[in-house]
Amino acid sequence: MTIPLLICDDSMMARKQVARSLPPDWDVDITFATNGVEGLQAIRAGKGEMVFLDLTMPDMDGYQVLEAVKNEGLDTMVIVISGDVQPEAHARVTALGAMDFIRKPVNPEKLEETLKKFGLI
Numbered sequence: 001m002t003i004p005l006l007i008c009d010d011s012m013m014a015r016k017q018v019a020r021s022l023p024p025d026w027d028v029d030i031t032f033a034t035n036g037v038e039g040l041q042a043i044r045a046g047k048g049e050m051v052f053l054d055l056t057m058p059d060m061d062g063y064q065v066l067e068a069v070k071n072e073g074l075d076t077m078v079i080v081i082s083g084d085v086q087p088e089a090h091a092r093v094t095a096l097g098a099m100d101f102i103r104k105p106v107n108p109e110k111l112e113e114t115l116k117k118f119g120l121i
Contacts, residue, residue: 035058
């Protein structure tokens with residue numbers, strides 16, 4: 001069954017790098033968003049059953065997206081992908097409902113390991 005996957009990051013290079021890092025046999029339909037506002041719209045439209053979310057973006061950052069997802073009760077699984085690896089950031093996104101936190105740039109093996117941990121592949 002195809003999973004609607006949203007990659008939300010303001011960097012085109014980062015979005016492409018995450019997409020290239022996905023397991024090749026993972027059945028996903030990818031949507032890209034360049035900021036949190038676009039990302040939240042995509043989630044509301046059903047295009048983000050699974051979301052890879054950056055934290056630092058214009059218009060609406062990843063923390064604000066997580067807060068909106070939580071407050072609106074949106075049915076989505078979020079894995080944060082960020083260069084901000086401070087323990088406080090990890091604790092904050094987990095408290096807001098993120099499943100996990102992966103350091104940028106994405107290591108394909110780490111991504112696959114994380115997806116397996118949650119039974120997504």
